Amino acid sequence: PRYKKDIDVLEGVQLKNYKAENEALRSGQSASLAAVKQNAEAxxxxxxxxxxxxxxxxxxxxxxxxxxxxxxxxxxxxxxDSISEVPEDGQ
Structure with a gap:
């Protein structure tokens, strides 16, 4: 539960990177795609x-x-332990 937000952030970053990768593939920019992949991994x-x-x-x-x-x-x-060491005669 505590790390759910962090996991959601990770998933959001992955989704964003997948979209950027997909866009780079569509536009035929293979050099840009390599940079996107490297940035996504980092x-x-x-x-x-x-x-x-x-x-x-x-x-x-x-x-x-x-x-x-x-x-x-x-x-x-x-x-x-200290209480139990008190003598029974009260001294």
Whole structure:
């Protein structure tokens, strides 16, 4: 769901590039077609890189959140351990 927008962008870029390629083919501009293909591939690779970086950032955020949760649990366990060490006679 989160990456749906990125995927839609990729599909839009691909569609735009296919249309440009089709137009170049129709007009017989093979040199232009090669340039269009090269530009399309470069744009596609750049978008893939951005999506991968977004995924890594998301995973890092999840790891940090998990570490914070574990720290809270550890602190809670320390507190419970301290409470259980109090002698029964109240001293």
């Amino acid at each position: 744009a596609f690779q750049n978008l893939l890189t951005v999506i991968r970086k977004l995924a890594v950032c998301s995973e890092v955020r999840q790891l940090v959140s998990g570490a914070e949760s574990l720290q809270l649990v550890a602190d809670l366990l320390k507190s419970i």
